Amino acid sequence: MDRRELIEQITDEIWKRISAAPEGLSCSCHAVRTEECPNGIRIIVQCGADRIGLPLGSPSPGSDLASLIDHTLLKPEATRPQVTQLCREALEYGFAAVCVNPYWVRTCAALVKGSPVVVASVVGFPLGATTTDAKVYEARRALFDGAREIDMVINVGALKSHEDEAVRKDMEEVVRACHEADSQTKVILETALLTQEEKVRACVLAREAGADFVKTSTGFGPGGATAEDVALMRSVVGPGMGIKAAGGIKDYETAKRLVEAGATRIGASAGVRIVQQQAAPAATPY
Amino acid sequence: MDRRELIEQITDEIWKRISAAPEGLSCSCHAVRTEECPNGIRIIVQCGADRIGLPLGSPSPGSDLASLIDHTLLKPEATRPQVTQLCREALEYGFAAVCVNPYWVRTCAALVKGSPVVVASVVGFPLGATTTDAKVYEARRALFDGAREIDMVINVGALKSHEDEAVRKDMEEVVRACHEADSQTKVILETALLTQEEKVRACVLAREAGADFVKTSTGFGPGGATAEDVALMRSVVGPGMGIKAAGGIKDYETAKRLVEAGATRIGASAGVRIVQQQAAPAATPY
Numbered sequence: 001m002d003r004r005e006l007i008e009q010i011t012d013e014i015w016k017r018i019s020a021a022p023e024g025l026s027c028s029c030h031a032v033r034t035e036e037c038p039n040g041i042r043i044i045v046q047c048g049a050d051r052i053g054l055p056l057g058s059p060s061p062g063s064d065l066a067s068l069i070d071h072t073l074l075k076p077e078a079t080r081p082q083v084t085q086l087c088r089e090a091l092e093y094g095f096a097a098v099c100v101n102p103y104w105v106r107t108c109a110a111l112v113k114g115s116p117v118v119v120a121s122v123v124g125f126p127l128g129a130t131t132t133d134a135k136v137y138e139a140r141r142a143l144f145d146g147a148r149e150i151d152m153v154i155n156v157g158a159l160k161s162h163e164d165e166a167v168r169k170d171m172e173e174v175v176r177a178c179h180e181a182d183s184q185t186k187v188i189l190e191t192a193l194l195t196q197e198e199k200v201r202a203c204v205l206a207r208e209a210g211a212d213f214v215k216t217s218t219g220f221g222p223g224g225a226t227a228e229d230v231a232l233m234r235s236v237v238g239p240g241m242g243i244k245a246a247g248g249i250k251d252y253e254t255a256k257r258l259v260e261a262g263a264t265r266i267g268a269s270a271g272v273r274i275v276q277q278q279a280a281p282a283a284t285p286y
Numbered sequence: 287m288d289r290r291e292l293i294e295q296i297t298d299e300i301w302k303r304i305s306a307a308p309e310g311l312s313c314s315c316h317a318v319r320t321e322e323c324p325n326g327i328r329i330i331v332q333c334g335a336d337r338i339g340l341p342l343g344s345p346s347p348g349s350d351l352a353s354l355i356d357h358t359l360l361k362p363e364a365t366r367p368q369v370t371q372l373c374r375e376a377l378e379y380g381f382a383a384v385c386v387n388p389y390w391v392r393t394c395a396a397l398v399k400g401s402p403v404v405v406a407s408v409v410g411f412p413l414g415a416t417t418t419d420a421k422v423y424e425a426r427r428a429l430f431d432g433a434r435e436i437d438m439v440i441n442v443g444a445l446k447s448h449e450d451e452a453v454r455k456d457m458e459e460v461v462r463a464c465h466e467a468d469s470q471t472k473v474i475l476e477t478a479l480l481t482q483e484e485k486v487r488a489c490v491l492a493r494e495a496g497a498d499f500v501k502t503s504t505g506f507g508p509g510g511a512t513a514e515d516v517a518l519m520r521s522v523v524g525p526g527m528g529i530k531a532a533g534g535i536k537d538y539e540t541a542k543r544l545v546e547a548g549a550t551r552i553g554a555s556a557g558v559r560i561v562q563q564q565a566a567p568a569a570t571p572y
Contacts, residue, residue, distance in 0.1 A: 074413070074415075076414055079446045080449075101413060101443070125413065127360070127411065127412070129362050129387030129389045129390070131389055131427050131428075137419075138420045141419060141420050142417075145417075153362075157362060157363055157366075160363055160365045
């Protein structure tokens with residue numbers, strides 16, 4: 001039995017027990033019985049099972065998107081007040097994470113401490129063409145500073161040069177560093193730079209490397225997330241991995257379409273607008 | 287006397303002796319008497335004085351541009367054959383350096399070994415928002431792999447947040463790592479993201495940090511090098527530092543204008559076209 005199967009079996013067992021509990025367990029996101037939590041399987045994660053690298057399940061399209069959103073601010077010119085504001089919004093709306101550049105991790109970790117919001121940071125970002133040990137160092141430093149999720153960019157040039165062993169090892173080493181720190185790795189493919197064959201090969205390598213998520217895009221490349229790419233990625237990695245759609249997701253309809261295609265996490269700087277549109281779609285002019 | 291004054295005095299002394307030598311010294315770039323070398327002051331660097339962090343002087347506008355060009359390939363999807371081709375062209379045309387992402391430094395160092403072409407690599411690139419120790423680690427790894435010039439991106443967000451001490455320390459630590467390895471640091475300001483006041487402040491901090499060059503742009507930002515920015519940077523850093531203009535330099539006329547404005551190095555992926563236009567301007571259609 002491999003690691004992935006083990007995780008799935010443990011997850012099933014936990015899920016069965018939660019569902020069977022007479023009064024249920026309260027979820028930490030809405031303080032309601034787990035069966036009633038609009039976030040569905042996410043409550044397991046918030047009950048502590050993320051410690052075993054549990055991927056999130058697909059929510060039903062109508063459910064609350066906020067807890068699937070990585071509230072993101074990665075532009076290099078972001079200032080301290082903007083980063084602080086990002087954290088405030090994440091706490092207010094109940095986003096899954098704030099996603100920031102490494103310099104800001106320590107600041108954000110202090111701001112969201114004690115809440116369900118975690119800090120995600122980026123490694124080898126956005127080009128992915130640094131050395132493996134530099135990526136590992138960057139990841140460990142971000143984890144040390146309080147990050148619990150690391151979004152790393154794959155080595156696109158090595159993938160295109162058919163240096164698959166280098167690409168896999170690059171992911172593996174970062175995944176190991178993250179798992180040692182009870183944290184998750186999202187592997188960014190930068191799909192807009194890849195052929196269909198390369199997207200498939202990258203997904204297979206990411207699964208082999210034990211990554212927790214595959215992620216479509218950095219938001220700095222020539223294109224962002226598409227439903228077609230998410231569906232392709234889901235078909236390759238199977239149900240056992242998370243998929244993060246990111247890049248150019250500016251409204252609720254787009255986010256919803258990507259979740260329907262198989263995404264379990266949405267990376268966006270427009271998180272507030274997305275959840276406001278979800279809450280009152282008619283009031284939002286398109 | 288500070289370090290910079292010391293360097294200038296030593297440089298003056300070496301220059302005087304070279305000029306006074308009856309037969310002159312042969313430059314390594316063209317194997318001609320130093321006085322006849324079209325690269326002018328660059329011969330000092332190639333005679334070994336780069337060991338003391340010597341900035342390059344401004345060449346006269348009509349002189350050979352090739353030896354001022356960092357032949358650059360930083361796109362994430364660059365493949366091994368493209369990187370190899372870059373090195374071949376750098377050797378053929380006598381460019382100052384090849385400038386590549388860290389993953390490719392070892393490959394390039396092997397290919398240009400024994401020639402005057404050096405390997406430049408990038409750190410904290412292109413966002414600059416990583417931690418200082420991650421930048422230092424990245425720099426040391428690139429130096430270990432054979433880089434002799436490190437182009438690091440400043441922490442733009444910290445600069446805009448008026449965290450000047452963090453910005454300076456960020457540069458200082460990378461500069462120290464480079465100087466320990468007899469190598470140079472170019473500090474990238476990403477001018478297109480900065481106000482005039484921020485450009486000036488960044489130049490002052492770079493000078494204080496002991497950087498060898500200030501550099502305009504990453505080539506991944508919203509704008510590239512302008513003659514106005516180069517002139518402003520020159521006016522702030524004085525004659526003692528190198529200035530690298532980079533980003534969007536696609537032809538000889540642009541490169542020439544930037545050198546006239548005060549640039550002592552040109553970063554471009556269009557290096558071959560630039561030198562071909564210099565050699566035969568009439569034959570090149572615009």
